[in-house]
Amino acid sequence: MPETALETVAIAGVGLIGGSFALALRQAGFRGAILGVSSPRTIARALELRVIDEGVALEEACSRADLVYLAGPIHSILETIPRLDALLRPGALVTDAGSTKSLICQAGARLSRAQFLGGHPMAGKELRGVESAEAGLFHGRPYLLTPRRPEDLDTPAAVEFVEWVRRIGAVPKILAPEQHDQVVALSSHLPQLLSTALASGLGRQDCGADVAAAAGPGLLDSTRLALSAWDIWRDILDTNQEAILAAMDLFADRWKELRETMAHGVLEEDFRQGRAFAEMLRAQRSNNGDTSR
Amino acid sequence: MPETALETVAIAGVGLIGGSFALALRQAGFRGAILGVSSPRTIARALELRVIDEGVALEEACSRADLVYLAGPIHSILETIPRLDALLRPGALVTDAGSTKSLICQAGARLSRAQFLGGHPMAGKELRGVESAEAGLFHGRPYLLTPRRPEDLDTPAAVEFVEWVRRIGAVPKILAPEQHDQVVALSSHLPQLLSTALASGLGRQDCGADVAAAAGPGLLDSTRLALSAWDIWRDILDTNQEAILAAMDLFADRWKELRETMAHGVLEEDFRQGRAFAEMLRAQRSNNGDTSR
Incomplete structure (x- = not known):
C-alpha cells in the first residue's frame, strides 16, 4: 500500500453504487471523511444509514475532496464533469461509475485542474437507492478501469484509487474507453x-x-x-x-x-x-x- | 378426492423427474406400491434412497401397475410405448413426462388396451439423476396435460391421476398436444x-x-x-x-x-x-x- 494521500472522498449520487462504494471503503479501512452530494431526501437517508459522514453541495465537495466519485446516471455524469474544473482541488482524482465510457472519458479528458479516470464496477442488483447499498456489492466482481492512456494509471492518485478498488474486494481490469x-x-x-x-x-x-x-x-x-x-x-x-x-x-x-x-x-x-x-x-x-x- | 383405484404405480426411468414423482406421491399420501424400471445401477441407488419399493423389468411393471409413468428421454418414451400394448393391464393409464408431446401422444393413441394421457411437468434443475430427486420438485410448477380429446380427462383413471398431480403441489394446465x-x-x-x-x-x-x-x-x-x-x-x-x-x-x-x-x-x-x-x-x-x- 502506498503512503495514503486520500483523506476526503466525495460521492456525487448516493444511490446503490455510490452508497455501496462509501460503505465498502469504510469496511476496507478508509478512515477519512466521506461527503455525499445528492438530493436532500437521499442525503437524509444516507446520513441515517451512516453511509456518508456529511451531505454537502457539489461546490463544497469539490473544494474538499481528493477523490470525486461520480455515481449518478450517465447523463448527469456528462453534465457534471464540465462544471468540475472550476471547483476541484489541483491534483484531485475524478472517477465515475457510468455504464458506458467513450463519451464520459472524452468529457473527463477536458478537465485541466484534475485527473479523470473512468471506471465501471460490474455489480448491481435488482433494487436501487441508498437503502439497498451494501459494503459487499463489489466483492469478487470485475471493476473495469478505462484510462485514455496507459500512463494515466501511474499517477499517485490513480495508484491509490486502484489499490482501494482491490481492497473493497473488486477485481480491476484495464480497457481503453472505446474497447x-x-x-x-x-x-x-x-x-x-x-x-x-x-x-x-x-x-x-x-x-x-x-x-x-x-x-x-x-x-x-x-x-x-x-x-x-x-x-x-x-x-x-x-x-x-x-x-x-x-x-x-x-x-x-x-x-x-x-x-x-x-x-x-x-x-x-x-x-x-x-x-x-x-x-x-x-x-x-x-x-x-x-x-x- | 374420488375413491382411490390407484394401487400400484410403475416409474419407467427413475431419474430426476421419475424419482421426484415417486417421492412426491409418497409425501402426498400415496400408500400403494411404487415399482421402478431402470438400469440395475439406478435401481440400486433408488432402492437405497427409498425412492421406489421394488425394481422390476418393464414386463412385470406393466402386468402389475394401474399407472405407468414414462420418465425417460423422449426417444426412449417413443420406443417404449409400442411395446406396452401387449403387456398392460386393461384399464391402466399410461402417462409420460416428455418435453415434446405431438409425436408421443400420436404413439400413445395407438395403444388399445390402456389409455394414454401425455404430461409435461415444468420442473427441473441443473442436476440430474435419482440422487437429485426431491418430493418438492413439482410444487407450484405448471404440470401440462395434453389430452388428444377433451374427454380423455373424464375417465376414472385420468380423473384420479390429475387429482394426484394437484396433491403433489403442481398446477395442472390443459393443452392439446400440438398446441x-x-x-x-x-x-x-x-x-x-x-x-x-x-x-x-x-x-x-x-x-x-x-x-x-x-x-x-x-x-x-x-x-x-x-x-x-x-x-x-x-x-x-x-x-x-x-x-x-x-x-x-x-x-x-x-x-x-x-x-x-x-x-x-x-x-x-x-x-x-x-x-x-x-x-x-x-x-x-x-x-x-x-x-x-
Whole structure:
C-alpha cells in the first residue's frame, strides 16, 4: 500500500453504487471523511444509514475532496464533469461509475485542474437507492478501469484509487474507453436487448397467456433482464449506439446460422461451444472469488 | 378426492423427474406400491434412497401397475410405448413426462388396451439423476396435460391421476398436444436456443476473453441455459422442428424491428412491453405458489 494521500472522498449520487462504494471503503479501512452530494431526501437517508459522514453541495465537495466519485446516471455524469474544473482541488482524482465510457472519458479528458479516470464496477442488483447499498456489492466482481492512456494509471492518485478498488474486494481490469464500450455492448447490452426482445415478443403472441402459464425456470432466467428500468437503459443506449448496433448485427448473423442448422443439420457443435463459453464465464467468476448467485 | 383405484404405480426411468414423482406421491399420501424400471445401477441407488419399493423389468411393471409413468428421454418414451400394448393391464393409464408431446401422444393413441394421457411437468434443475430427486420438485410448477380429446380427462383413471398431480403441489394446465408443442417452442425451446446462440457467438469473438472478464450478473443469467445437456436437447429439437423453426423466425422478426428502432428511434415502448410480460410471468408464478428462485 502506498503512503495514503486520500483523506476526503466525495460521492456525487448516493444511490446503490455510490452508497455501496462509501460503505465498502469504510469496511476496507478508509478512515477519512466521506461527503455525499445528492438530493436532500437521499442525503437524509444516507446520513441515517451512516453511509456518508456529511451531505454537502457539489461546490463544497469539490473544494474538499481528493477523490470525486461520480455515481449518478450517465447523463448527469456528462453534465457534471464540465462544471468540475472550476471547483476541484489541483491534483484531485475524478472517477465515475457510468455504464458506458467513450463519451464520459472524452468529457473527463477536458478537465485541466484534475485527473479523470473512468471506471465501471460490474455489480448491481435488482433494487436501487441508498437503502439497498451494501459494503459487499463489489466483492469478487470485475471493476473495469478505462484510462485514455496507459500512463494515466501511474499517477499517485490513480495508484491509490486502484489499490482501494482491490481492497473493497473488486477485481480491476484495464480497457481503453472505446474497447470497454465494445466489450460491454456484447457482455451486457446485447443480453439486455435479447431479454427485452424475447419478453416483448412473447407478450405480443396470441398464445402469450399459455406461454406464461407454461413458464419454467428457463424462461424466468431469460426474462430477468427485461425487468430492468428504462431510465437507466435510455442513457446506455444513447451513449453506445454504434457498438450496440454492431453487437445486434453479430447476433442476427449467429441466429441465422443457427436457424439454418436447425432446419438442415444438427446443433450439437453449437451447444458444445455455448456450453464451453458459459462454463468459462463461471470459472472466471469463481477465480475472482465471486460467491453470489 | 374420488375413491382411490390407484394401487400400484410403475416409474419407467427413475431419474430426476421419475424419482421426484415417486417421492412426491409418497409425501402426498400415496400408500400403494411404487415399482421402478431402470438400469440395475439406478435401481440400486433408488432402492437405497427409498425412492421406489421394488425394481422390476418393464414386463412385470406393466402386468402389475394401474399407472405407468414414462420418465425417460423422449426417444426412449417413443420406443417404449409400442411395446406396452401387449403387456398392460386393461384399464391402466399410461402417462409420460416428455418435453415434446405431438409425436408421443400420436404413439400413445395407438395403444388399445390402456389409455394414454401425455404430461409435461415444468420442473427441473441443473442436476440430474435419482440422487437429485426431491418430493418438492413439482410444487407450484405448471404440470401440462395434453389430452388428444377433451374427454380423455373424464375417465376414472385420468380423473384420479390429475387429482394426484394437484396433491403433489403442481398446477395442472390443459393443452392439446400440438398446441403444447407450439407453446413450449416459445416458452422453453426459444430461450434455450437464444442462450446457446449468445454464448456460442460470444465464445467465437476475438474479444471473448475480455467479454468473460467483464461479465456481470446479467450475462450469467443469460448463459445459464447454455449449460444444458445436449443429449436431452437433441431429442427435443428432433421432435419439435417445425414449431421451433416458426419460433426462431418470429424472434428474427422481433430482433430486426428492435434493431431498426435502435438505429432510428427510441426503445422505450419495447422495454415497457418486455417488462410487462416479465412481470406477468412472475405474478403467475407467485399465484401458483411457486416460491423457488
